Amino acid sequence: MSKTSNLNRVDGRAKVTGAATYSAEYKTNGVAYACLVGSTIAKGKIKKIDAKKAEWAPGVLAVITHVNVDKPAGYQKAKEPANLAQPLQILKDDSVKYYDQPIAIVVADTFERMQYAAKLIKVEYVKEEHSTDLHKVKNNGKMPSGKRSQDYLRGIDNAYKNAEVVFEAEYIQPTEVHNPMELANIIAKWDGNKPTLYTKSQGVEGTRKSVGDVFGMPPEDVSVHSEYLGGAFGMGLHTWPYEIAALIASKKLARPIKLVLHREQMFTNVGFRPITIQKMGLGATKSGKLTGMTHEAVAQTSSYEDFTEATVNMSRFMYDCENVATRYRIASIDTCTPIWMRGPGEATGSFALESAMDELAHKLDMDPIEFRKINHAESDLEQKKPWSSKHLLECYEAGKEMIGWKNRKNVPASVKEGDWFVGYGMGTGTFGSSRNPTSVRAKFLSDGTLVLQCSVNDMGPGTATMMTAIGSESTGILAENIKIEMGSSGLPKGPTQGGSATTSSVGSAVFEACKALVEKTIAMAKETNTFKNAKVEDLAFAEGIISSKKEKSKSISLAALLENQKLQEIEAVTDSKNTEEAKKYSIYSFSVHFVKVLVNPNLGKIRLAHVVSCADIGTVINQKTSAGQMFGGAVGGIGMGMMEALEIDHRFGRAINNNFADYHVPVNADIEKQEVFFVNKKDPYSNPMGTKGLGETALVGMAPAIANAVFNATGKRVRELPITLDKIV
Numbered sequence: 001m002s003k004t005s006n007l008n009r010v011d012g013r014a015k016v017t018g019a020a021t022y023s024a025e026y027k028t029n030g031v032a033y034a035c036l037v038g039s040t041i042a043k044g045k046i047k048k049i050d051a052k053k054a055e056w057a058p059g060v061l062a063v064i065t066h067v068n069v070d071k072p073a074g075y076q077k078a079k080e081p082a083n084l085a086q087p088l089q090i091l092k093d094d095s096v097k098y099y100d101q102p103i104a105i106v107v108a109d110t111f112e113r114m115q116y117a118a119k120l121i122k123v124e125y126v127k128e129e130h131s132t133d134l135h136k137v138k139n140n141g142k143m144p145s146g147k148r149s150q151d152y153l154r155g156i157d158n159a160y161k162n163a164e165v166v167f168e169a170e171y172i173q174p175t176e177v178h179n180p181m182e183l184a185n186i187i188a189k190w191d192g193n194k195p196t197l198y199t200k201s202q203g204v205e206g207t208r209k210s211v212g213d214v215f216g217m218p219p220e221d222v223s224v225h226s227e228y229l230g231g232a233f234g235m236g237l238h239t240w241p242y243e244i245a246a247l248i249a250s251k252k253l254a255r256p257i258k259l260v261l262h263r264e265q266m267f268t269n270v271g272f273r274p275i276t277i278q279k280m281g282l283g284a285t286k287s288g289k290l291t292g293m294t295h296e297a298v299a300q301t302s303s304y305e306d307f308t309e310a311t312v313n314m315s316r317f318m319y320d321c322e323n324v325a326t327r328y329r330i331a332s333i334d335t336c337t338p339i340w341m342r343g344p345g346e347a348t349g350s351f352a353l354e355s356a357m358d359e360l361a362h363k364l365d366m367d368p369i370e371f372r373k374i375n376h377a378e379s380d381l382e383q384k385k386p387w388s389s390k391h392l393l394e395c396y397e398a399g400k401e402m403i404g405w406k407n408r409k410n411v412p413a414s415v416k417e418g419d420w421f422v423g424y425g426m427g428t429g430t431f432g433s434s435r436n437p438t439s440v441r442a443k444f445l446s447d448g449t450l451v452l453q454c455s456v457n458d459m460g461p462g463t464a465t466m467m468t469a470i471g472s473e474s475t476g477i478l479a480e481n482i483k484i485e486m487g488s489s490g491l492p493k494g495p496t497q498g499g500s501a502t503t504s505s506v507g508s509a510v511f512e513a514c515k516a517l518v519e520k521t522i523a524m525a526k527e528t529n530t531f532k533n534a535k536v537e538d539l540a541f542a543e544g545i546i547s548s549k550k551e552k553s554k555s556i557s558l559a560a561l562l563e564n565q566k567l568q569e570i571e572a573v574t575d576s577k578n579t580e581e582a583k584k585y586s587i588y589s590f591s592v593h594f595v596k597v598l599v600n601p602n603l604g605k606i607r608l609a610h611v612v613s614c615a616d617i618g619t620v621i622n623q624k625t626s627a628g629q630m631f632g633g634a635v636g637g638i639g640m641g642m643m644e645a646l647e648i649d650h651r652f653g654r655a656i657n658n659n660f661a662d663y664h665v666p667v668n669a670d671i672e673k674q675e676v677f678f679v680n681k682k683d684p685y686s687n688p689m690g691t692k693g694l695g696e697t698a699l700v701g702m703a704p705a706i707a708n709a710v711f712n713a714t715g716k717r718v719r720e721l722p723i724t725l726d727k728i729v
């Protein structure tokens with residue numbers, strides 16, 4: 001274990017004491033308050049907006065609608081339907097594309113006056129027939145254009161149908177909402193023709209690009225600050241109407257605008273996990289060897305953007321199977337565009353794949369882990385590459401031990417504890433581990449401080465803490481003497497925080513920048529009188545001091561070195577990216593979630609007695625923050641499995657449970673015992689630290705683990721999430 005493997009969150013104190021500044025908290029002189037007025041139909045045209053009363057209300061500075069808006073310059077170039085890089089063209093015309101779509105921006109001098117005036121707006125519509133039910137349009141889906149969204153076939157199509165043992169089923173996962181604690185919020189202002197945004201974004205550079213596109217300017221002209229985020233879970237991976245609205249209003253009034261969404265708008269205007277209907281077909285020999293697999297999915301998108309995710313893709317490589325076909329479609333319904341939500345694609349896909357694997361194991365009368373081991377993939381059959389590393393089998397063994405798998409009976413509803421039926425279930429997860437181009441600047445200051453700069457954000461997993469740990473390990477500077485500057489444009493360009501790629505991308509860049517900085521410092525020290533006859537390889541750097549390995553008495557501090565060189569600081573900047581060597585391998589993380597449930601069939605109550613999440617994520621940089629992320633993500637998976645569903649009243653196309661009273665998410669008390677296990681073995685090829693991705697594997701496989709445990713406890717198979725009590729009584 002290294003010195004930094006249990007580092008506390010370096011920004012933890014700032015977060016819990018209120019010292020951390022979130023987007024809407026920036027102090028800005030002359031700020032005005034804006035809100036969005038949403039449509040009350042799901043599809044149609046605005047016949048008339050009567051904003052007079054609102055405009056005349058006290059303190060109101062502007063009511064902006066499609067009638068009087070100055071349209072951003074980039075609207076002309078925009079394509080429809082757009083791929084995901086382009087946000088909704090708010091107030092472009094009189095059309096309504098979903099319920100609660102922003103149709104007016106109200107700005108006033110105080111928050112209260114803004115709220116009051118917004119209620120005075122009267123709208124008349126010409127309604128058109130809307131379609132918000134995916135089940136009605138599931139056969140009208142289209143194959144998206146992306147390379148990995150294409151139909152996939154290995155071997156023979158639908159080979160499973162000719163197997164000795166055949167299993168087929170349909171699985172449904174509803175729309176789910178990210179619901180971070182911190183609402184979507186922004187302060188927008190213009191300095192001449194250049195905008196500045198303090199906003200809730202998972203990618204400073206991505207937001208610069210999409211805002212630049214909307215307003216017809218290069219990304220370099222857009223400043224974005226997103227230093228702290230109170231969670232996001234994927235909703236910050238897109239630029240949303242509220243951000244464009246604040247910029248439009250700020251430009252028009254030539255003053256800073258603050259706009260914070262209501263919780264209700266968080267269900268309708270900032271994306272969600274799309275409702276997805278999946279069909280699985282599996283075929284195996286009587287001895288449990290998979291011979292064919294077909295995985296099909298159709299998912300919700302909006303009428304104005306194509307959203308895609310990797311829903312069916314894990315079926316291509318997860319198991320050793322000769323004949324595999326996958327088909328993925330998206331179908332437009334009249335809602336806001338979905339967006340990636342934690343474990344995107346695979347979390348949904350694993351519900352179908354890992355439930356079906358359990359169902360087929362049952363049909364074969366086999367232990368579900370034994371069945372998976374028989375079909376363990378020794379290499380990636382999709383990419384036809386060796387794994388960079390794979391310790392999935394160790395995850396199975398560790399999890400079996402921790403959950404008490406030996407107490408499981410293969411016959412459902414055969415174990416009881418008092419009035420409660422006991423069930424054990426598991427589900428396997430995986431997620432890719434990409435390493436994205438990242439630039440980091442590392443600086444030594446004369447007081448021995450190491451400064452690390454990158455525009456990457458941290459939505460919560462502990463990115464600054466990870467950077468500190470890697471910076472400390474690679475320079476010998478103590479963690480408390482390391483300063484992280486991140487989350488703002490103008491810093492060296494970092495990646496978007498998403499896809500479990502931050503540690504591999506930013507961590508590698510920190511590692512390389514620190515290495516270059518130490519080399520530069522040693523080379524500089526060699527030029528001083530102290531070391532004038534020394535060789536570079538005889539010099540070492542630790543805790544702010546350069547010393548000779550041969551003559552212990554000879555050393556020079558950073559402060560002395562900088563003074564000697566008449567410098568304020570020494571810096572090194574690296575542009576870090578994936579290596580050709582790494583591209584020869586298929587790099588995935590793997591996880592297995594184990595669940596013990598207690599079910600009382602009379603009460604219909606399901607208790608999660610014990611949850612164990614095991615993962616192979618390569619090197620664990622920080623046990624504490626990694627375990628924290630795994631715990632939190634697994635709880636998200638429990639929400640997916642047992643509670644979460646956005647209900648739409650299709651008569652109106654309107655979300656019904658758009659609040660925390662009606663849309664339930666789990667809390668700590670819902671899980672009686674939760675444990676995490678990491679294999680913690682370095683991946684030899686992924687990156688210098690040997691890490692793989694973590695965040696998404698925390699969810700992928702959790703929902704099916706619960707479904708499988710509930711089946712084991714009761715004999716009832718639930719194929720539509722969430723697994724609520726009405727489905728098992």
Ligand code: MOS
Nearest residue numbers: 234341342498499
């Ligand atoms: Mo994650 S869904 O890539 O924020």
